[in-house]
Amino acid sequence: MKRHVLIFGLVGGLLIATLQYTEYRFVVIEHSIELYGALVAILFAAFGIWLGLRITRRRETVRETVVVREVLVPAEAPAKGPAEAPAREPFAPDAARQQTLGITARELEILALVARGFSNREIATQLFVSENTVKTHCARAFDKLGAARRTQAVQRGKELGLLP
Secondary structure, eight states: HHHHHHHHHHHHHHHHHHHHHHIIIIITTHHHHHHHHHHHHHHHHHHOOOHHHHSSSOOOOOOOOOOOOOOOOOOOOSSTTTSSOOOOOOOOOOHHHHHHHTHHHHHHHHHHHTTTOOHHHHHHHHHOOOOHHHHHHHHHHHHHTTTTHHHHHHHHHHHTTTTO
């Protein structure tokens, strides 16, 4: 009886080993392209997820203001007495020149704000008008002054006595 059990066990083991070998052959050799394709797909998916997380993570940005050059403006010497102090009058634009050019008071006001370095958006906020209104007034003032750019308009306004 022991002999029959031993022979039966050996034959069963050989059959199981043969089945395992054929299964390996079928899976690995017959379907090798699918296995390699799946392996490459998994690698690319993992790399894509890693790269996407790395690119889209939030970074803290530190903004610094760098002073390139500091310009010191000398203070005027105090006057010795009220009689010796030069009479400084506040600037008044040349009204005759303003009328001959046809520049309105609003255009002159916006031109003065342009001369102070304000952007169109800042001027619109300060005057409680839309940004398009500021652009329209600027374009008309530039046209009347014969200027193509903001700097030219400011320079021309100072030359004509319209701006301080």
